[in-house]
Amino acid sequence: MAEQNLMEKLVSLAKRRGFVFQSSEVYGGLGSVWDYGPLGVALKRNVKDRWWHAMVQAREDIEGLDAAILMHPRVWEASGHVAGFTDPLVDCRTCKARFRADKLADARCPQKPSKVPGEHAACDLTEPRLFNLMFKTFMGPVEEQAAVVYLRPETAQGIYVNYQNVLTASRQKIPFGIAQIGKAFRNEITPGNFIFRTREFEQMEMQFFVRPGTDMEWFEQWRALRMQWHHDLGLTPSKLRWHEHGPTELAHYAKAAYDIEYEFAFGWQEIEGVHNRTDFDLARHQEYSGRKLEYFEQATGERYLPYIVETSAGADRVTLTVLADAYREEEVEGEVRVVLGFHPAIAPIKAAVLPLTKKDGLPEVAEGLYAELRRRVPVFYDDGGAIGRRYRRQDEVGTPWCITIDHDTLTDRTVTIRERDAMTQVRVGIDQVAGWVAERLGRPA
Numbered sequence: 327m328a329e330q331n332l333m334e335k336l337v338s339l340a341k342r343r344g345f346v347f348q349s350s351e352v353y354g355g356l357g358s359v360w361d362y363g364p365l366g367v368a369l370k371r372n373v374k375d376r377w378w379h380a381m382v383q384a385r386e387d388i389e390g391l392d393a394a395i396l397m398h399p400r401v402w403e404a405s406g407h408v409a410g411f412t413d414p415l416v417d418c419r420t421c422k423a424r425f426r427a428d429k430l431a432d433a434r435c436p437q438k439p440s441k442v443p444g445e446h447a448a449c450d451l452t453e454p455r456l457f458n459l460m461f462k463t464f465m466g467p468v469e470e471q472a473a474v475v476y477l478r479p480e481t482a483q484g485i486y487v488n489y490q491n492v493l494t495a496s497r498q499k500i501p502f503g504i505a506q507i508g509k510a511f512r513n514e515i516t517p518g519n520f521i522f523r524t525r526e527f528e529q530m531e532m533q534f535f536v537r538p539g540t541d542m543e544w545f546e547q548w549r550a551l552r553m554q555w556h557h558d559l560g561l562t563p564s565k566l567r568w569h570e571h572g573p574t575e576l577a578h579y580a581k582a583a584y585d586i587e588y589e590f591a592f593g594w595q596e597i598e599g600v601h602n603r604t605d606f607d608l609a610r611h612q613e614y615s616g617r618k619l620e621y622f623e624q625a626t627g628e629r630y631l632p633y634i635v636e637t638s639a640g641a642d643r644v645t646l647t648v649l650a651d652a653y654r655e656e657e658v659e660g661e662v663r664v665v666l667g668f669h670p671a672i673a674p675i676k677a678a679v680l681p682l683t684k685k686d687g688l689p690e691v692a693e694g695l696y697a698e699l700r701r702r703v704p705v706f707y708d709d710g711g712a713i714g715r716r717y718r719r720q721d722e723v724g725t726p727w728c729i730t731i732d733h734d735t736l737t738d739r740t741v742t743i744r745e746r747d748a749m750t751q752v753r754v755g756i757d758q759v760a761g762w763v764a765e766r767l768g769r770p771a
């Protein structure tokens with residue numbers, strides 16, 4: 327499968343089957359903003375639930391938080407985003423296209439032919455200007471400077487300014503963490519690649535507060551745990567790798583940073599960052615707010631500003647990753663079979679209930695099973711068309727199990743369960759189906 331082709335196929339399948347739609351499509355769409363359809367919202371929610379389970383529910387040293395998107399404007403001065411969250415922007419004087427000055431590989435001008443037939447000459451670029459990526463809006467009825475607020479460009483700051491509240495309320499002690507899933511906004515100059523880089527997206531971030539001096543040890547621990555999480559999601563291990571930030575790549579707050587990268591059709595790209603943010607953020611909030619943000623360690627009687635190890639993944643990016651990783655085409659009996667081979671835990675639909683025919687009492691039995699399963703897991707009922715075509719429709723959206731009710735069911739109370747990947751079939755007692763599915767779904771890692 328040609329690699330670029332894969333993205334086109336994914337975008338088309340995502341729309342056709344209700345994973346992802348272009349935002350405001352009836353108005354021609356809004357640049358790099360996307361809506362999740364019925365299957366997409368289920369898939370993304372499964373990804374987020376799995377993250378929440380691993381990062382909050384299964385750990386006694388991490389607490390959850392849901393901070394507001396709008397924050398006091400001083401937060402973004404303290405965090406360094408007002409002054410430094412910028413990309414260098416350049417324009418082509420001829421075709422007016424805009425590029426990030428640090429990513430100029432594609433800067434070819436469609437209006438300027440080159441000496442090589444069929445190719446275009448390089449763009450005629452302006453000097454770089456710094457462009458702040460934060461979206462600004464106004465709070466209150468008057469659009470005056472004093473009321474300017476920002477849509478948060480990362481969820482992390484909501485955690486930092488709440489760290490003492492959470493610490494006191496939860497009676498945690500350092501080392502401990504705060505986790506949050508929420509929307510973030512960036513006015514990206516060059517968004518694209520479907521839901522990979524968008525202007526509105528969701529982050530799954532965890533900030534781990536540690537004693538200074540133990541930060542690199544925790545950094546390494548979190549690196550290992552986060553890579554394992556992506557493996558447990560069922561992603562192909564050979565398509566995951568680490569990228570260490572060199573001195574010129576490090577964000578203004580970071581002492582050390584590694585990205586987890588995935589090999590997409592458009593190259594190796596970051597899906598999560600693990601950062602040692604030192605005490606940069608807390609020190610700045612202490613300075614800008616005038617509030618003491620030190621931690622008092624009872625065991626030693628010492629006061630210090632904790633260091634922070636951050637793990638930051640994009641929920642949309644991870645959703646794109648599981649879609650891209652799951653997509654495959656294979657030839658079965660002379661026909662192309664499209665499969666989304668999701669890990670069952672994240673598949674939007676866990677099972678489909680399919681009466682072989684619409685007569686002889688099969689639908690009544692199938693509907694009974696459907697009603698029973700629906701109370702426990704997301705299931706789909708389909709009685710339309712040949713059974714082979716119904717299987718294919720479920721393969722294409724990644725449903726792990728298809729349960730067929732046939733004439734034998736009426737006499738021996740068994741059904742056929744067909745497994746998506748190997749396409750093998752087993753006969754299971756109709757009363758055992760719910761347990762059979764639950765056993766295979768297991769507990770999220």
Ligand code: GAP
Pocket residue numbers: 479480481482512514521522523524525526527528529531596597598599636638639640641642643644
């Ligand atoms: N708090 C640290 C932080 O925000 P980042 O590397 O800028 O660090 C973290 O972003 C993660 O957020 C990225 O690895 C990516 O998964 C996601 N992300 C960032 N910008 C994004 C965008 N424009 N669209 C979709 N996801 C994005």
